[in-house]
Amino acid sequence: MGSVVLSVDAELGWGFHDFETPPIERVESGRRGWPVLLELCSEYDVPATWAVVGHLMLESCDGDHATHPAPPGWFERERGEWRHRPDLRFGPDLVDALLSSDVDHEFASHSFSHVLFGRPETDRQLATAELERSLEIASDWGQTVDSFVYPRNDVGHRDVLVDYGISAYRGRSPTSDGVRGLFDSAVRDRSMLVEPVVDEYGLVNVPASMFLFGFEGPARTVAESIWEDPMVVQARRGIDEAARTDGLFHMWLHPNNLTHERDDRRMRAILAYLDRRRAETGLTVETMDEVARRVAAARGVDGGTVAAASGPAGNGDD
Numbered sequence: 001m002g003s004v005v006l007s008v009d010a011e012l013g014w015g016f017h018d019f020e021t022p023p024i025e026r027v028e029s030g031r032r033g034w035p036v037l038l039e040l041c042s043e044y045d046v047p048a049t050w051a052v053v054g055h056l057m058l059e060s061c062d063g064d065h066a067t068h069p070a071p072p073g074w075f076e077r078e079r080g081e082w083r084h085r086p087d088l089r090f091g092p093d094l095v096d097a098l099l100s101s102d103v104d105h106e107f108a109s110h111s112f113s114h115v116l117f118g119r120p121e122t123d124r125q126l127a128t129a130e131l132e133r134s135l136e137i138a139s140d141w142g143q144t145v146d147s148f149v150y151p152r153n154d155v156g157h158r159d160v161l162v163d164y165g166i167s168a169y170r171g172r173s174p175t176s177d178g179v180r181g182l183f184d185s186a187v188r189d190r191s192m193l194v195e196p197v198v199d200e201y202g203l204v205n206v207p208a209s210m211f212l213f214g215f216e217g218p219a220r221t222v223a224e225s226i227w228e229d230p231m232v233v234q235a236r237r238g239i240d241e242a243a244r245t246d247g248l249f250h251m252w253l254h255p256n257n258l259t260h261e262r263d264d265r266r267m268r269a270i271l272a273y274l275d276r277r278r279a280e281t282g283l284t285v286e287t288m289d290e291v292a293r294r295v296a297a298a299r300g301v302d303g304g305t306v307a308a309a310s311g312p313a314g315n316g317d318d
């Protein structure tokens with residue numbers, strides 16, 4: 001019997017601070033979506049992997065970050081436009097709510113300040129600083145980190161993850177997001193399942209199957225008014241496929257995708273269906289860390305060792 005993973009990129013304003021014009025509605029919805037999603041996970045008893053941006057776990061900061069090797073201007077928005085918006089930069093209250101949830105969520109990292117690891121401008125020093133700082137802050141909160149979600153799924157510097165004891169990351173989805181993904185899944189009958197693999201660095205890549213909010217804008221409104229929410233239909237297909245096989249269906253979102261009640265309804269419909277199928281079949285819900293342990297253990301049984309697959313030293317710009 002298969003399993004389902006839900007991963008959550010929890011970032012408040014940090015997911016958009018480098019945008020010239022941040023999407024206001026999304027930015028302003030981070031604080032709305034976080035408790036809504038936590039509540040839905042509790043209601044349907046769905047443990048998720050919450051990848052949290054380290055900076056938002058701070059109580060405050062002066063915006064200086066003098067010792068952080070980020071490019072000039074990287075912290076400009078928190079020094080300027082968001083200077084008086086602590087609600088977009090800090091969320092210890094939200095992290096408290098996550099950690100005190102009655103559901104056994106996995107606490108994971110989404111970097112310190114949402115640096116894009118795969119960009120050529122991001123050197124090893126910057127990637128290291130992002131990992132180190134986010135793990136320090138996690139430790140201040142009594143948390144260890146096993147899984148990492150790359151900002152904008154921009155994979156890079158995997159050797160740095162290894163150095164900091166990370167065991168899993170979310171790799172890119174083999175299927176397209178949005179309308180194209182819907183077409184591939186519904187019309188071409190493409191599988192929604194993904195295969196977690198141990199990569200050449202010894203990390204477990206737990207690829208995404210589906211971004212739950214990849215189909216937005218006017219097309220969504222039209223599609224929903226004619227049919228059911230097509231993303232709910234697609235997520236159900238993935239859940240059913242996992243229930244019928246021994247495969248993995250991995251869905252993800254940001255709390256800030258829950259901008260309106262209709263987004264909450266989508267999440268509720270998906271989690272309710274997941275809960276029901278879990279009760280009816282042997283389907284399980286796993287965190288990324290649990291998948292990584294399972295995959296590494298299976299590999300151990302096969303005679304291989306996870307650490308032996310490490311890549312060549314200094315080759316971090318993959």
Ligand SMILES: [Zn+2]
Pocket residue numbers: 055061062063064065075078
């Ligand atoms: Zn700061």
Ligand SMILES: [Zn+2]
Pocket residue numbers: 009011015110114150151152
């Ligand atoms: Zn992000």
